[in-house]
Amino acid sequence: QDIDGVGPKYHLELVLEDVLHKDSTVNCTAEVLYHLGNTTAPDVQFTIEGEVKNTDEADNMFYNRTKSLEKELVGENIPDSHGNVSPEMEPVHLLAWVASGYVIWQNSTENTNFQLAQIKRVKQVKRSDEHLEFDYTILLHEMVSQEIIPWQMTVLWHPQHGVQVTQDSRQPKHA
Amino acid sequence: DQVLHIVPETFQQVQHLQQLCSTSLLDLWKPQLSEDILAGEDLHIRVPAPLVQEVKDSLDQHMISYKVLIGDVQELVDQSMPKERSSHWQVSEDYVYTQYHPMEEIYQWMTQIQKNNSELVTQHYLGKTIENRTMYYLQISQPSNKTKKIIWMDCGIHAREWISPAFCQWFVKEILQNYKSDPKISRFLQNLDLYILPVLNIDGYIYSWEKDRLWRKNRSPYMNGTCYGTDLNRNFNSSWGSIGVSYNCSSEIFCGSGPESEPETKAVAQLIERKKSDILCYLTIHSYGQYILTPYGSTTEPPSNSEELMYVAKEAAAALTGKYGTSYEVGSTALILYSNSGSSRDWAHTIGIPFSYTFELRDKGTHGFVLPPDQIQPTCEETM
Numbered sequence: 001q002d003i004d005g006v007g008p009k010y011h012l013e014l015v016l017e018d019v020l021h022k023d024s025t026v027n028c029t030a031e032v033l034y035h036l037g038n039t040t041a042p043d044v045q046f047t048i049e050g051e052v053k054n055t056d057e058a059d060n061m062f063y064n065r066t067k068s069l070e071k072e073l074v075g076e077n078i079p080d081s082h083g084n085v086s087p088e089m090e091p092v093h094l095l096a097w098v099a100s101g102y103v104i105w106q107n108s109t110e111n112t113n114f115q116l117a118q119i120k121r122v123k124q125v126k127r128s129d130e131h132l133e134f135d136y137t138i139l140l141h142e143m144v145s146q147e148i149i150p151w152q153m154t155v156l157w158h159p160q161h162g163v164q165v166t167q168d169s170r171q172p173k174h175a
Numbered sequence: 176d177q178v179l180h181i182v183p184e185t186f187q188q189v190q191h192l193q194q195l196c197s198t199s200l201l202d203l204w205k206p207q208l209s210e211d212i213l214a215g216e217d218l219h220i221r222v223p224a225p226l227v228q229e230v231k232d233s234l235d236q237h238m239i240s241y242k243v244l245i246g247d248v249q250e251l252v253d254q255s256m257p258k259e260r261s262s263h264w265q266v267s268e269d270y271v272y273t274q275y276h277p278m279e280e281i282y283q284w285m286t287q288i289q290k291n292n293s294e295l296v297t298q299h300y301l302g303k304t305i306e307n308r309t310m311y312y313l314q315i316s317q318p319s320n321k322t323k324k325i326i327w328m329d330c331g332i333h334a335r336e337w338i339s340p341a342f343c344q345w346f347v348k349e350i351l352q353n354y355k356s357d358p359k360i361s362r363f364l365q366n367l368d369l370y371i372l373p374v375l376n377i378d379g380y381i382y383s384w385e386k387d388r389l390w391r392k393n394r395s396p397y398m399n400g401t402c403y404g405t406d407l408n409r410n411f412n413s414s415w416g417s418i419g420v421s422y423n424c425s426s427e428i429f430c431g432s433g434p435e436s437e438p439e440t441k442a443v444a445q446l447i448e449r450k451k452s453d454i455l456c457y458l459t460i461h462s463y464g465q466y467i468l469t470p471y472g473s474t475t476e477p478p479s480n481s482e483e484l485m486y487v488a489k490e491a492a493a494a495l496t497g498k499y500g501t502s503y504e505v506g507s508t509a510l511i512l513y514s515n516s517g518s519s520r521d522w523a524h525t526i527g528i529p530f531s532y533t534f535e536l537r538d539k540g541t542h543g544f545v546l547p548p549d550q551i552q553p554t555c556e557e558t559m
Contacts, residue, residue, distance in 0.1 A: 019541065081388045082275055083547030084254060115540035117389060139389065141543055143464075144513045146406070146427035148389045173425075 007034040008110060018053055019094075026050040038109040059159040062091040066124065066132055073124040073134075092122055095163065096136055099155040102165045104140065113143035120150065131156045137171065149173070177227050178204060178245035181218040181234070188239050189214050195233060199226055219244060272345050273551045275337050278308075278381045281373055284344065285311055292351050294318070295364075302442025305395045306378040310442055315350060315369040324455040327447065329372040332407050332519065334379030334390045335544040336462040338536050338554055343373040343460065345555035367455070376407055376439060389544060393437055397424040405431035408459075409515060410440045411522035414473035419515030430517050440519075447523060456530040457523035463543050464512070464535035465503045467492055470524040472508035473516040480529055481507075488532060498557035501537065508533070534558065 001009045010032045018024040030046035066073060078093050079085045085093050096119050104114040117139040125133040133156050140149045150171035156164040183189045193209045195201065202221035203209060212218055222230045234241050245251060270284055289298045295317060301310040316323070330343035350369065354360045374380050378394040392404030402424035409420045412434035416422070420430040435441045447454065467488045470478045478484065485505065492503040504511055508518070524531040537546060537554045546554070 077388075079542065079545050079547065081384070081545070083542055083545045083550075085547075086251075086254070115543050117543050118545060141389070145421075146391060148427070 003033065005036075007036045009033045016048070021053060024053055026052060034110050041106040042108060044105065056159065058091070063132065063159050069124070072126055073122070075122045076120060078119040078122070092134070093119065095134065095155060095157055096122070096138055098163050099136070099153055099165050100138055100140065100151075102163075103138075103151060103153055103168050106168075107170075111144060115141045115143070117141040117148060125154075131158045131161070133157075147173075176221055176224050176248040177243055178219055178221045178248060179230070179234075179241045180244040181220070181239060181241045182216070183212065183214050183218060183239065186214055188237065191237050191239070192218065195230065196220065199230065201226075201230070221245075221248060270344075270348075272341070272348055272555070274548050275341055275551075276344070277384050278374065278377055281340065281344070282311075285313060285373065288313065288347060288351070295351065295354070296347075301372065301446060303438055304376075304378045305393060305438050308377045308381075310372070310375070310377060310439065312370055312372040312446075313347060315347070315364070315371065317354075317364040319365070322453065323366060323368045325368045325370055325450060325453050326456045326458070327370045327372075327454055327523075328458040328460065329375045329443065329519070330460040331374035331380055332376050332459060333461060334376050334383040334392070335388060336460075336536075337383070337544070338462045338546045338551065339460040340374045340380065341551050342536060342555050342558060343371055345551070346559065347371055347373075349555075349559055372443070375443065379404070379407075391427050392429065393439055395431070395437055397432075405429055405437050407437060407440055408461075408519055409517040410435065410437050411444065411517050411519045413471075413518065413521035413525050414516040417516040418473055419513060420517060428515070434517065443519065444522070447528075448526065451526050451528060454523075454528050456532075457520065457528045458532055458534065459519050460534050460536065462536040462546065463538055463540065465501065465537060465539055466512065466533070466535040467503055467505045468508045468512065468520065468533040468535065469505070470507060470531055471521050472512075472514060472518050473521060475507065475509045477507065478524055484530065484532075487530060495557045499553050501553075501557055 001011070003009050012030045012032065014028050014030070016026045016028050027049040028046055030044060033043040035042065073092070075089050075092060078089050078096075097116055100116040108114065119136060119138050121137045123135045125135055127133050133154065136153050136155060138151050138153065140151055141147075142149060150173065151168060152171055153168040154166045156166055181192065183192055189212050193212055196203055196209050203219075204221055205217060205219040206212060231241070270287075276284070285298055289296045295315055297314045297316070298311050299314055301312050303309055328343065328346070331340040333339075350360060350364075354364055376393050379390055379392060382394055383390045390404070392406050394403050395405050396403055404424070406420075406428045409428055409430040415434035416430050419428065421428050423429060431437055431440075435444055447457070469481070469484045469488055488505045492505050495501060495503055508515065518533070520531045520533045536558060537550060542550075
């Protein structure tokens with residue numbers, strides 16, 4: 001449906017599947033409104049039917065483990081060339097996925113299709129408050145142009161407060 | 176070897192632990208120095224395998240509680256690092272089809288495969304890559320007095336799509352291991368010859384192992400060596416350069432300086448052109464996305480035999496889904512994916528090959544190009 005003067009609107013019905021628990025699915029309906037000119041992120045409204053699995057235990061474990069690390073957590077090439085992610089890095093990987101979803105949303109148009117390809121680098125930034133902070137450089141794969149785009153993002157997380165991307169910027173592709 | 180996690184509670188325990196570390200020459204991971212072991216602080220020690228039991232006994236004796244942090248250090252090391260590669264195998268007995276292999280090993284594999292299956296398999300020279308590497312394809316052909324139609328399959332036209340060459344290798348193995356026992360396969364080979372090109376873009380594939388895992392194109396130098404790579408799947412002579420491409424070398428979809436400007440493209444095109452009257456089906460394997468794509472990418476005009484093309488593709492997709500439930504979308508590239516020109520699949524169809532398909536294997540973006548090796552087997556099995 002095209003909304004005059006604003007842009008094309010799409011109505012979607014989809015099924016969300018929990019990546020960690022494949023048999024856990026939830027129905028979702030969404031309305032996506034793209035803005036002409038593509039200078040603002042598309043508007044998204046959605047409703048979810050059903051419940052998402054509770055992850056408090058795993059969240060708290062990761063939170064406590066990371067908070068108590070003496071040296072800041074660092075990592076690179078997640079997953080590695082062969083597709084492997086070490087168990088300790090799994091939550092860092094999942095967090096990047098969620099955060100990249102925000103970056104992708106903010107930069108999507110009707111003609112783009114982004115996926116997170118890899119975490120190039122991640123470094124924890126120690127904070128005095130209760131949040132965990134990670135500085136990521138991720139690689140986004142854009143389907144139509146087939147380009148691999150490096151992107152920096154600063155991610156804040158807390159088990160009860162959720163994920164926040166406080167800063168993000170597209171990086172130049174190095175020669 | 177195991178790594179134990181201990182939090183000493185008393186000074187006595189600290190002393191005992193310090194003694195244990197020095198007498199048994201244990202490997203202190205945390206803290207680094209024995210003097211820094213403190214009550215109430217985390218202690219991580221790696222205990223060599225032969226000493227594990229006696230160290231644990233000693234800890235028990237002194238009422239020091241511990242947890243096993245890493246149960247098998249070697250396992251973890253192996254998981255995180257490329258393994259030592261041995262240089263010979265008896266293929267199909269030792270070759271690990273559920274792992275990704277570098278080009279050197281794939282070359283060796285081809286030689287072995289021919290050697291071990293010489294009644295059926297011949298290795299043929301196809302051409303040279305821009306960096307002067309030799310391209311070979313395998314011909315699987317049951318001797319017979321009638322000329323048979325050909326099914327061509329190439330993998331690895333895009334360097335980063337590692338699951339694709341893995342599939343070609345798997346495919347060859349499956350056919351060779353089962354042609355005597357599986358009636359479907361043996362009937363197949365009675366009537367058809369298989370031509371398999373396990374890695375089309377050899378230079379690119381090597382580059383993705385050594386330098387840049389997400390490299391896509393070949394390694395052709397442009398602009399005085401300041402820019403590299405043509406997208407080989409935009410380089411074929413089918414509406415070349417018209418849509419869905421870039422004329423700029425720095426783009427991932429750079430179509431090259433002209434149709435078939437790249438030696439890899441030329442090598443494939445020459446052979447297929449020569450044999451085209453016998454080629455029934457052209458298959459090119461990519462990732463990711465889970466699609467079976469039919470011509471064309473450059474226009475939404477359906478090809479002449481589009482009904483038949485779609486029917487066969489839908490049957491294939493259904494059979495695929497039947498294995499593990501993986502869903503594949505079927506349709507013309509221009510309609511379900513994006514517009515592009517110069518693709519090998521479109522070219523094959525325009526020169527008269529009736530069945531021409533691009534397979535985009537797993538997954539849908541979760542891992543994308545970096546599909547973990549534990550998915551090699553299910554992907555290949557369902558695609559078979």
